[in-house]
Amino acid sequence: MDELIKAIDEITSEEITKLVVSNKKNKEIEYNKINAILKENSKNQYYQIEKYTDKQVFHENIDVDMLKKKITEYMEDDYKQLSAWSDKTTFDLKISKKGKVFLGKKRSDNSKIANKNHNKEKNYILKEGTIIQPLIDLGVFTKEGKVVNSKYDKYKQINRFIEMIDDEIKKNDQKDLTILDFGCGKSYLTFVLYYYFVEIKKINVKMIGLDLKPDVIKKCNEIAKRYNYENLRFELGDINGYKYTDNVDMVITLHACDTATDYALYNAVKWNTKMIFSVPCCQHEFNSQMKSDELSLFTKYGIVKERVSALMTDAVRANLLESLGYKTQLLEFIDIAHSPKNILIRASKSNISKDKKENALKEVDNIVKEFNIKSTLLKLLKDDNLI
Template identity: 70%
Template sequence: MQEIKNAIDEVLSSKLIKAVISNNKDKNAEYRKIGINLKEKSNGEEFYQIEKFTQKQVFHENISEKELNDKFMEFMEMGYRQADIWSEGINFNIKISKKGKVFIGKKRTDNSSVAQKTKQHNKKKEYILKEGMDIQPLIDLGVFTKDGKVVNSKYDKYKQINRFIELIDHEIRKQNFEELTILDFGCGKSYLTFVLYYYFTEIKKINVNMIGLDLKEDVIKNCNEIAKRYGYKNLRFEMGDINGYRFNNKVDMVITLHACDTATDYALYNAVKWNTKMIFSVPCCQHELNAQMKPQNLSILSNYGIIQERVAALMTDSIRGNLLEAAGYRTQLLEFIDIAHSPKNILIRAVKGNISEEKKNKCIDEVEKLISEFSFNPTLYKLFREDGII
């Protein structure tokens, strides 16, 4: 190990800009490779960012220059046999033979362009809803000031709203939509509905007919007054229950945000019945399966209330995703917001597409095995079965 330490000391005698540590002798090692990059904060302070790459994920850690030597040594002791290093004026290459012999190669070069690239940190994100835009719903929500600046205390909310818009925009930009009919189930006070209307009409220039649905008469009255005040002529709000709502025209998009428990299932069911092109759903309060959960062979999942609650919620959305696939929708379960801000952080995005019969059958089989194991009777499964959708 002394040879490795000497090699690292030599490498770090000049300022490290970038390093890639790879070729672990253990093929089952947790990390395929490890990157080290010099970064710079907006105030000019430098630090190093560690990137640890598994087969499917990358984990980050920030360290100071003082910690660099120990960290580098720690990584090399984990069994990696190669390190490629870019420093100021020199490139290094460390290789360790199977017998532990250390070889170090050096090449003088100008790495100023590498330094400039790696120092870029937290590059300002380009949001769809940009500061300076005249978005009255965001002003009324307290996210924007009157001159269009983000209120500091509302920055997380600003990011959440943009994230939701981005997830919709990902599908919208795939086609040249000229008009869309959109139903928003359980719209509540509807500020996000108003923001969506702004996005479709002002940013995407799409002619939309948008309807918000809620059970509270005072909420519906207030939202219609706000829509009129904003001049959103093709946005209206109606009072109604998701379960029994009827709509006779074509529907291009269904949105459900935090429809509680099985209300989400009825919204998804209606969306599929209408042959809706796109579905965006953020479920909430998944109580149904939690109350039914009686594992046949996996009682460990019901031994602890908090575990049962969380597992049941995840199973609920897994079942919904599979059933939507079986109904002919390309379905993804995506992180809507950081789980640090809310445990209700899953968004179901389903888009009408060509799903093979083999895939549909597999999805149904997986659902039925889960139902059998835990004695579930999911509402969406019942609705789809009774109506012949699956």
């Protein structure tokens, strides 16, 4: 163990720009490999940790001075190999089956790795230095288009949301889009999205924001007029029962409370919407119903029940969309330290096999039976003979 600590001390004595932990000691270890990449923003430097399973990658950010502690934990218990790069040195750490530690190092110019990692964080779709009026009015940008230091996290969050939409948009050569934004609220993100579609992607967009508050709708229409956003309008209406007769290409719903998200998803499915982006909020429905004899541990403690029920709600929603032919993902787009409402449901119409659709629906049936719960979205779809 002393040899390992000494080797890690030697590695971290230099500024590591990238690090890869691999070769897990047994099959039970969850992550196949773990990366640590040095990042920087306007305030400080930090490491972004990327943990890879067979199907997913999980992220967390740590302070620079936490790197030694983290990699010591990884190498002591779970992994046998570590590769690391500083500007001038490449390190290769290996642990034999008998626990012997071997540290190799060689001098090499790795400055390009450092520059690549640092710049990656800054390569945002909504670029600093650009005059984007909604971001100025939101207080994220100064009048000169610079990021306000205290709003850097908000700037990253908005870009992250735009990136998740951009991932779908760039799969097809979109020329025209009709977009409905349910529960748009004060709508600054709606305005930012309109800017992204029209000014950056050069797409002919027709965009409608929907909300229940007349004063909000009036103000948003005034702002759209002031921005000269000609094809963006706001209407007064309820997600439940909203009627729209034309084709809808995309439905967006951000923080629609509790079952309002279900009504938004239901409408999106009825319209045969191509793309759905939903950030749920206040998932109370399952929490008030959950009961289980076999899995009572999940309902025994209030805080556990609350979190499990929220995750279960979104998992059921994702599976129901999959059963209807949507390729569906649940993605984290805000660090949970900033907001617990950090899951995005991203769904796109796709060629889903019959077996996969049936299995998705079966998984929903199993969970609602086990926990004696009723899903609003499931009921809406069944009542309308959509499933």
